[in-house]
Amino acid sequence: MEKVILKAAARAETGKKAAKNLRKTGVVPAVVYKGGKEAISLKVASRDMLDALRTKAGSNVLITLKIEGGAKPVKDKTVIIKEIQHDPVKDTIMHVDFNEISLTETLKVNVPLASKGDAAGVKQDGGVLEHILWELQVECLPTNIPEKIEYDVSSLKIGDSVTVKQIALPEGVRVLNDPELIAFIVKPPHVEKPPEEVVEAVAEPELIREKKKLEEEEEEGEGAPKQEKAPPAKEKEKESGK
Numbered sequence: 747m748e749k750v751i752l753k754a755a756a757r758a759e760t761g762k763k764a765a766k767n768l769r770k771t772g773v774v775p776a777v778v779y780k781g782g783k784e785a786i787s788l789k790v791a792s793r794d795m796l797d798a799l800r801t802k803a804g805s806n807v808l809i810t811l812k813i814e815g816g817a818k819p820v821k822d823k824t825v826i827i828k829e830i831q832h833d834p835v836k837d838t839i840m841h842v843d844f845n846e847i848s849l850t851e852t853l854k855v856n857v858p859l860a861s862k863g864d865a866a867g868v869k870q871d872g873g874v875l876e877h878i879l880w881e882l883q884v885e886c887l888p889t890n891i892p893e894k895i896e897y898d899v900s901s902l903k904i905g906d907s908v909t910v911k912q913i914a915l916p917e918g919v920r921v922l923n924d925p926e927l928i929a930f931i932v933k934p935p936h937v938e939k940p941p942e943e944v945v946e947a948v949a950e951p952e953l954i955r956e957k958k959k960l961e962e963e964e965e966e967g968e969g970a971p972k973q974e975k976a977p978p979a980k981e982k983e984k985e986s987g988k
Contacts, residue, residue, distance in 0.1 A: 748801045748893075749808040752794055756815040757787040765841065774839050778811065778825060780846035786820070788813065795839055802893045805830070806855055811844070824849060826888065849888050854922065856881045857892055859913070859929060863900035867932035873904040874936065879929040882910070883922040890918040899930055907931040 757775060759768075765775045774795055778786040788811070801807050805827050813820040825844035833840050847853055859882050867873035882895055897913050911925035 748803045749810060750798045750801060751810045751812060752790060752798050754788040754790045754811050754813050756813060756820070757789045760787055769838075769840065774842055776842040776844060778823060778844045778846055779828065786813075790842070792839055795842060803891070804858075804893075806857065806891050806893070808888055808891075809844070824888070826853070826855070847888055852885050852887055854883060854885050855891055856883050858894040860894050860896045861930060862896045862898045865899045865902040865906075865932050867902055867904035867906065871904050872935040873932045874934075875899060875902070876931050876933060877929075878931065879910070879923070879927060882913070884915070884919050885922055886919040890916065892916050892919060897930065899932075902930065902932045904932050904934050 754776065757768075768775055768789055769792075772792050773789045774792045776788045776790055778788060798807060798809060799805065807827070809825050809827070811823045811825055813823065823844075823846050825846050828843040828845045830839060830843075831841040832838065859879055861875065861877060865873070865875045868875050884892075884895075892915075895913065895915065897908060899908070902908070907928050908930040909925065910921060910923045910927045910929060913921070913929060915921055
């Protein structure tokens with residue numbers, strides 16, 4: 747695991763107004779936490795913080811804080827990043843929370859999960875590889891935190907899937923996710939069906955014409971003169987006998 751040294755200074759001023767003034771000068775307010783102990787308020791140069799994040803470890807980088815200033819001298823602290831707050835518009839760093847750690851105690855972190863190679867079901871049969879799980883939660887010593895975990899998907903065919911329990915981990919690293927969770931799956935090619943609206947659009951004028959024809963026939967039937975029924979044959983005979 748890559749380590750970086752980050753210079754920091756004790757910070758007496760707290761509150762939103764003080765933090766805003768610091769950011770105007772290119773300085774980021776920060777806080778260091780450790781269990782139930784009192785948190786330490788610090789400030790670090792924004793440029794130095796960005797440099798620390800540019801390592802391959804990303805936000806899992808191990809940082810040695812060299813703290814200057816303050817009423818009492820403070821020993822160097824080994825920390826990892828707990829949370830970074832960004833400006834929603836400018837995407838600049840607004841605040842950083844650190845967790846102080848011990849190099850001899852295990853901790854829980856999220857590590858990126860990446861695919862390696864081209865799945866056979868994609869390359870040969872035109873399937874689609876779906877990457878479902880993008881991070882694994884693991885437990886290990888700080889010095890054993892992997893930069894990322896890779897899985898070779900080359901042998902996967904259409905219908906094949908990979909669960910968490912099938913993913914090999916580096917020595918000293920234990921996964922905490924549900925072992926039955928699916929991380930990767932190869933699905934068949936997507937076939938688009940013709941839209942049903944087209945069929946309905948063609949059939950609709952036919953229905954309108956049929957309805958119109960029936961209405962016209964009914965109108966014609968109502969306008970035609972009614973014919974009287976001829977009297978029955980017996981009644982005709984009686985009339986002729988008179």
